[in-house]
Amino acid sequence: MNHLSDFTINEYLDDALDAPARRAAETHLAACPACRARLDDLRFVFVSLERVADLRLHRDLTPAIMANLPRKAGLRFRQRALAAQGGVALGFALWLGAFLAALRPPTLPALPLPDLPTLQLPALLPLFPLDLFTSPLPNVLTFHIPDLPTLPLPTLPAFHPLPLLTAILASFALWLIGNRILLRTLPERR
Amino acid sequence: MTPANDDRLLATRAARGDSQAFAELVHRHQQAIFNVAYRLLGNVQDAEDAVQETFLRVYRFFGRFDVNRPFAPWVKRIAVNVCLNRMTNRPAPRSLDADDAPPAPDPSPGPEVHTIQRDLGRRVWDEILALPPRYRAVIELRHFQGLSYAEIAEALNLPLNTVKSDLFRARKLLATRLRDLRENR
Numbered sequence: 257m258n259h260l261s262d263f264t265i266n267e268y269l270d271d272a273l274d275a276p277a278r279r280a281a282e283t284h285l286a287a288c289p290a291c292r293a294r295l296d297d298l299r300f301v302f303v304s305l306e307r308v309a310d311l312r313l314h315r316d317l318t319p320a321i322m323a324n325l326p327r328k329a330g331l332r333f334r335q336r337a338l339a340a341q342g343g344v345a346l347g348f349a350l351w352l353g354a355f356l357a358a359l360r361p362p363t364l365p366a367l368p369l370p371d372l373p374t375l376q377l378p379a380l381l382p383l384f385p386l387d388l389f390t391s392p393l394p395n396v397l398t399f400h401i402p403d404l405p406t407l408p409l410p411t412l413p414a415f416h417p418l419p420l421l422t423a424i425l426a427s428f429a430l431w432l433i434g435n436r437i438l439l440r441t442l443p444e445r446r
Numbered sequence: 447m448t449p450a451n452d453d454r455l456l457a458t459r460a461a462r463g464d465s466q467a468f469a470e471l472v473h474r475h476q477q478a479i480f481n482v483a484y485r486l487l488g489n490v491q492d493a494e495d496a497v498q499e500t501f502l503r504v505y506r507f508f509g510r511f512d513v514n515r516p517f518a519p520w521v522k523r524i525a526v527n528v529c530l531n532r533m534t535n536r537p538a539p540r541s542l543d544a545d546d547a548p549p550a551p552d553p554s555p556g557p558e559v560h561t562i563q564r565d566l567g568r569r570v571w572d573e574i575l576a577l578p579p580r581y582r583a584v585i586e587l588r589h590f591q592g593l594s595y596a597e598i599a600e601a602l603n604l605p606l607n608t609v610k611s612d613l614f615r616a617r618k619l620l621a622t623r624l625r626d627l628r629e630n631r
Contacts, residue, residue: 266614270588272595297621300628304570304620305589310481317480317494318473321501322465 260284260291269298342432349424354417453517461508468508472501475518479525485586486529488575496532500525522591523601526583530602533579566627573623581616588613 260268260281267273268281285292453474459467479500483493503524504511511520574582580602587598599609 262614262618263610266610266617270595297625297628298617300624301617301620302589304566304624304627305574305585307567308485308570308574308590309567310477311484313477313480313494314490316473317476317497318469321472321476321498322469324498324502325465325468325505 259288260294262294265291265295265298269295269302342428342435345428345431346425349428350421352424450516454513457508457511457513457517461511461513468505471504471517475521476501478518479521482522482525482586482590483529485574485590486526486579486582487532488571492532496525496528500528503528519591519593526587526601530579530583533582569624569627570620573620576623577616577619580612581619584609584613585616585620 264273264277264281268278268285273281285295453471456467456471456474460471476497479497480493483496483500484490487493487496500521504521507524511517574585577585583602584598587593587601588595593601595606595609595613598604598613599606602609604612
């Protein structure tokens with residue numbers, strides 16, 4: 257005869273077997289004294305453990321426990337540290353915005369190009385001493401460089417700091433939310 | 447109002463920072479946590495220290511607790527983990543301390559029954575404390591806290607089959623060691 261495994265006997269006592277397995281175990285236990293003896297041994301353990309009495313505490317531990325809870329100072333320090341960080345971040349954001357607003361690039365004046373002087377080039381000497389040819393060219397070549405129009409440099413548009421400040425303040429608010437300052441309820445601590 | 451509802455209201459207030467509510471929770475549950483710790487550690491001083499550490503952890507991790515769930519099982523689970531950490535660092539004593547005798551049994555039976563019950567109670571305590579730490583933990587969670595196999599596995603972060611194996615072996619050990627008591631009844 258195959259005996260019940262330790263697992264089966266324990267699960268039987270724990271009421272952890274499904275209905276078919278339980279019926280099979282009960283059928284076997286009815287016919288097997290050895291498995292019944294093992295079952296009784298385990299039942300005795302169950303009963304003994306149930307009858308173990310609780311011990312009473314000799315003293316109330318509540319005051320000692322409450323006295324050892326983390327102090328409020330720690331919490332306040334953390335809040336102050338976070339507030340200081342936030343203040344520094346806000347101050348820097350405002351300074352940066354003001355600094356950028358003051359940095360309007362100057363409008364440069366138009367720079368006219370100078371008139372180039374008339375260039376006079378010397379006439380070429382005749383190649384031959386005899387005036388075999390009458391040079392149709394004049395003695396002096398005169399070049400005139402045309403006057404170029406004045407080219408004004410483009411002026412940059414005026415810089416408005418408001419959009420930049422808005423972006424910086426929005427980022428700061430997101431930072432505060434990210435640190436859960438606005439949304440988190442911190443427990444009161446002694 | 448049932449105790450469970452009371453616990454839920456107190457836990458809700460404590461989670462919002464009400465230290466009076468937290469103190470009341472400590473007062474209500476310290477006895478049960480002390481017994482969990484004592485069954486695992488076997489020493490009054492160690493058990494009291496474990497109770498303090500348990501409630502400090504409860505306070506620290508209150509933000510993670512779902513107040514709609516029962517408070518007692520959660521605290522007991524923390525207590526078991528606190529005690530297991532202590533047990534792995536130090537073996538538990540073989541028997542109860544001299545000052546740690548179990549409380550007196552029911553006075554209505556005769557004196558012989560007193561002796562038998564006291565002896566049985568003390569003997570069972572001794573044998574529980576003599577078990578290896580992991581066996582003690584599964585016995586505690588199954589027989590004294592009524593957790594299922596799956597709940598024990600979750601609490602101890604062990605596979606289900608390991609929990610069953612530890613529990614069944616622990617019971618077998620206790621059955622072997624208490625056999626003489628059973629035969630003399």
